[in-house]
Amino acid sequence: MKILATYNIKGGVGKTSTAVNLSYLAAQDGLRVLLWDLDPQAAASYLFRIRPRVKGGGKALIKGSREIDDSIKGTDFADLDLLPADFTYRNLDLVLGATKKPTRRIARLLAPLSDQYDVIFLDCPPGISLLSESVLQAADSLLVPLIPTVLSLRTLDQLTEFISGFNGQRPAVLAFFSMIDARKNLHREIAERLPAERDDVAVATIPALSQIERMSVERAPVAAFAPHSRAAQSYQALWAEVRARAL
Amino acid sequence: MQTFSHVVELAAGGAGQPSEDDVLAALAPRFTLGAPGRPRTVRRTWLDTFDWRLHRAGLTLEYLTGPRPAELVLSTAAGDLVSQPAGRLAWPALAEDLPPGPVTAVIAPLAGIRALLAAARATSAVQDLRVLNADTKTVAWIRADRTTVDHPAAAQLPARLQVTAVRGYQLQAQRIGEVLAAAAGLNGHPGRPLDAALAAAGQRPEAYSNKISVQLGPGMAARGALQAVLLQLLDTLEANVPGTIRDIDTEFLHDLRVSVRRTRSVLKLAGDALPASLTARFRAEFKWLGDLTTPTRDLDVYLLNYDEMAGALVSGTPAELEPFHAHLARRRGIEQRSLTRGLRSARFSRLAREWRGALTGLTVPRAGERAADLATRRLRGAHRRVLRQGGAISADSPAEQLHDLRKRCKELRYLLEIFASLFDPQAYQRALKDLKGLQDCLGEFQDRQVQQEELREFAGQMMGDRDVPATALLAMGELAGGLGRAQRRARDEFAERFGEFASPASDRRFQELTSSAGTSGGRTGTTGGSARRSANGRAGDAGE
Ligand SMILES: Nc1ncnc2c1ncn2[C@@H]1O[C@H](COP(=O)(O)OP(=O)(O)OP(=O)(O)O)[C@@H](O)[C@H]1O
Numbered sequence: 001m002k003i004l005a006t007y008n009i010k011g012g013v014g015k016t017s018t019a020v021n022l023s024y025l026a027a028q029d030g031l032r033v034l035l036w037d038l039d040p041q042a043a044a045s046y047l048f049r050i051r052p053r054v055k056g057g058g059k060a061l062i063k064g065s066r067e068i069d070d071s072i073k074g075t076d077f078a079d080l081d082l083l084p085a086d087f088t089y090r091n092l093d094l095v096l097g098a099t100k101k102p103t104r105r106i107a108r109l110l111a112p113l114s115d116q117y118d119v120i121f122l123d124c125p126p127g128i129s130l131l132s133e134s135v136l137q138a139a140d141s142l143l144v145p146l147i148p149t150v151l152s153l154r155t156l157d158q159l160t161e162f163i164s165g166f167n168g169q170r171p172a173v174l175a176f177f178s179m180i181d182a183r184k185n186l187h188r189e190i191a192e193r194l195p196a197e198r199d200d201v202a203v204a205t206i207p208a209l210s211q212i213e214r215m216s217v218e219r220a221p222v223a224a225f226a227p228h229s230r231a232a233q234s235y236q237a238l239w240a241e242v243r244a245r246a247l
Numbered sequence: 248m249q250t251f252s253h254v255v256e257l258a259a260g261g262a263g264q265p266s267e268d269d270v271l272a273a274l275a276p277r278f279t280l281g282a283p284g285r286p287r288t289v290r291r292t293w294l295d296t297f298d299w300r301l302h303r304a305g306l307t308l309e310y311l312t313g314p315r316p317a318e319l320v321l322s323t324a325a326g327d328l329v330s331q332p333a334g335r336l337a338w339p340a341l342a343e344d345l346p347p348g349p350v351t352a353v354i355a356p357l358a359g360i361r362a363l364l365a366a367a368r369a370t371s372a373v374q375d376l377r378v379l380n381a382d383t384k385t386v387a388w389i390r391a392d393r394t395t396v397d398h399p400a401a402a403q404l405p406a407r408l409q410v411t412a413v414r415g416y417q418l419q420a421q422r423i424g425e426v427l428a429a430a431a432g433l434n435g436h437p438g439r440p441l442d443a444a445l446a447a448a449g450q451r452p453e454a455y456s457n458k459i460s461v462q463l464g465p466g467m468a469a470r471g472a473l474q475a476v477l478l479q480l481l482d483t484l485e486a487n488v489p490g491t492i493r494d495i496d497t498e499f500l501h502d503l504r505v506s507v508r509r510t511r512s513v514l515k516l517a518g519d520a521l522p523a524s525l526t527a528r529f530r531a532e533f534k535w536l537g538d539l540t541t542p543t544r545d546l547d548v549y550l551l552n553y554d555e556m557a558g559a560l561v562s563g564t565p566a567e568l569e570p571f572h573a574h575l576a577r578r579r580g581i582e583q584r585s586l587t588r589g590l591r592s593a594r595f596s597r598l599a600r601e602w603r604g605a606l607t608g609l610t611v612p613r614a615g616e617r618a619a620d621l622a623t624r625r626l627r628g629a630h631r632r633v634l635r636q637g638g639a640i641s642a643d644s645p646a647e648q649l650h651d652l653r654k655r656c657k658e659l660r661y662l663l664e665i666f667a668s669l670f671d672p673q674a675y676q677r678a679l680k681d682l683k684g685l686q687d688c689l690g691e692f693q694d695r696q697v698q699q700e701e702l703r704e705f706a707g708q709m710m711g712d713r714d715v716p717a718t719a720l721l722a723m724g725e726l727a728g729g730l731g732r733a734q735r736r737a738r739d740e741f742a743e744r745f746g747e748f749a750s751p752a753s754d755r756r757f758q759e760l761t762s763s764a765g766t767s768g769g770r771t772g773t774t775g776g777s778a779r780r781s782a783n784g785r786a787g788d789a790g791e
């Protein structure tokens with residue numbers, strides 16, 4: 001079982017869109033996939049039409065007093081399940097803080113699922129918190145969407161440095177450019193140059209496309225409602241690269 | 248994959264009956280249906296062993312082929328489903344030869360050495376429908392299934408709607424099942440489709456059993472009771488002939504032989520309850536039939552035990568023993584052919600026909616002995632003989648004396664089984680258990696001896712073949728040694744086993760049994776009353 005987390009300190013960069021589409025494509029490939037929507041705003045749950053509610057809330061889940069199994073919901077797609085968000089997730093840092101080894105908590109919770117799933121995607125809220133630290137420690141790989149700006153590379157370097165301070169397991173980092181605006185020269189230039197220069201930046205990129213925005217109207221992965229669109233093809237290429245590098 | 252489903256059966260659409268659309272419409276407004284999937288045509292084969300081991304365990308096994316990959320689906324009456332991919336399979340087949348998976352894991356131990364046969368075949372039009380909640384999220388699937396049976400008889404089964412929950416939506420699926428059931432105007436669980444498929448052909452599942460299930464009344468005339476038992480034994484015998492000829496699995500022949508031996512015991516022990524002219528005429532014919540079946544059965548026993556025997560070799564190896572296996576298989580082929588010839592012969596069909604004629608033509612006198620009295624008298628006599636002959640056996644008695652005692656035990660056993668329905672069931676089970684302990688020991692003693700003798704004969708036959716490696720004969724020698732030791736162990740245990748059988752406690756249990764058969768007393772019962780077949784016969788099993 002591999003754990004992949006979509007993560008960036010910044011908000012609105014495409015973490016959820018990526019987690020939703022890659023988990024769908026992984027399941028299409030015949031892998032057994034779980035997506036955990038860790039964001040109390042519940043965007044991923046919404047996109048799969050699943051109500052953001054977990055029995056006993058985040059507290060029971062994190063403390064282990066409720067079986068994770070009982071809260072998992074099947075999506076409309078074969079081999080793809082979702083562990084929904086819950087409004088109480090906004091207090092997860094408090095709950096984690098009260099446990100023994102907060103940063104190892106997520107890894108411990110997921111370990112028993114290894115006979116049910118081949119891949120688990122974690123969709124994180126933005127920011128740095130005890131929760132994100134626990135996610136970073138649990139993940140085998142981090143998928144980091146970057147808007148192509150000079151500053152975004154600084155964010156990536158900061159993240160890498162932060163991770164290198166971990167003792168024990170450190171996740172591999174794979175960044176990729178997201179929401180590339182074809183009309184902006186800077187976007188195009190950065191997105192073309194950097195993958196060749198840096199090993200931790202994927203070749204595949206996700207352009208800014210209105211089909212991706214439509215996901216919130218269709219409430220489904222773009223690869224499901226527009227399988228031949230450019231958007232679907234971009235996620236397909238990203239998934240192929242992630243699969244080759246991270247699985 | 249294990250899932251739970253809720254099945255709703257629609258009444259065969261007559262006037263005033265709700266249609267499938269009516270029933271589905273009841274889901275509104277809480278649920279809506281997604282666009283229906285494309286209908287598929289699925290070929291469906293229901294499978295069970297000849298003696299209905301799966302059905303008796305409450306299980307239904309189906310083999311489904313069609314546009315999707317073939318699968319085996321096992322379901323319980325409560326709605327639990329397990330499935331596994333199956334590939335191309337042909338029936339009959341042994342469960343141990345099926346591809347491994349969760350279905351095979353459940354059925355293999357149940358079916359054991361019995362082959363899985365097609366009990367019925369059908370063609371189904373299957374369509375999957377999504378059930379959506381207010382968020383247009385799929386919470387369950389409904390599989391609509393319209394099945395046309397084409398074997399054993401043509402029949403249209405009522406349409407079925409099977410609701411399967413999407414993970415995490417069990418409560419909604421339960422609700423959907425209830426709504427559909429209410430709309431269909433049906434309550435309670437629908438029957439099993441296999442049962443309906445068989446009913447259309449005038450058949451019922453679990454009709455076959457190798458147990459004697461004739462229900463005797465204590466007041467019945469003894470002759471009437473024997474007539475009923477013998478007719479059922481003949482039914483069982485005949486039921487096993489086609490499977491024996493087709494060589495489907497070893498148990499057809501086994502059950503056929505048990506019927507023959509039980510019949511022979513009744514003929515021998517009936518005394519004047521049956522006309523002497525009748526018993527004299529058929530005893531020789533049934534002996535012929537019994538002898539006809541012996542060589543194949545002996546080889547079956549060898550082959551059934553072969554893996555275990557080969558695995559127990561210490562000096563030799565299974566590979567070295569292989570020529571012996573080939574020899575057994577070849578001999579079995581030869582014996583099976585001569586068995587088949589015998590069962591297809593005019594002599595056999597005349598025996599079966601005339602025996603049935605003679606039995607049905609028997610006149611049952613109003614005055615004669617009653618079944619319970621005959622049973623008690625015969626059982627006491629047989630029991631006495633076992634005690635007498637067994638008591639005379641000492642540590643250095645010849646083997647023949649133990650073989651004779653084994654025959655007496657068998658007679659007692661068959662009497663118990665034949666008259667089982669006259670006794671208190673618990674007293675019957677206790678007495679049977681006492682006897683089984685002794686029988687097992689005597690059986691082990693004689694069977695191991697016979698197998699050693701046969702082994703010598705096989706070795707002689709194999710020497711006649713060219714190119715038999717010496718290592719094969721050496722490995723067979725090791726087998727003979729193992730058999731000899733097993734026989735010796737059985738001989739050493741005999742005194743203890745017999746001691747248990749002859750103990751005062753066991754004797755008391757036997758007395759309790761015989762006195763539980765409603766002998767004489769106030770109730771006279773109905774002399775010559777007809778025998779009923781009990782649905783779940785509680786007679787003893789067919790031990791060999
Ligand atoms: N490649 C893209 N092209 C166009 N719109 C996009 C693209 N990727 C994401 N979006 C849109 O941008 C918004 C934010 O995307 P998304 O929710 O995936 O980002 P996020 O990083 O998960 O955000 P948050 O930090 O709030 O969780 C959404 O409305 C989404 O539809």
Ligand SMILES: [Mg+2]
Pocket residue numbers: 015016017039043123124125
């Ligand atoms: Mg998000």
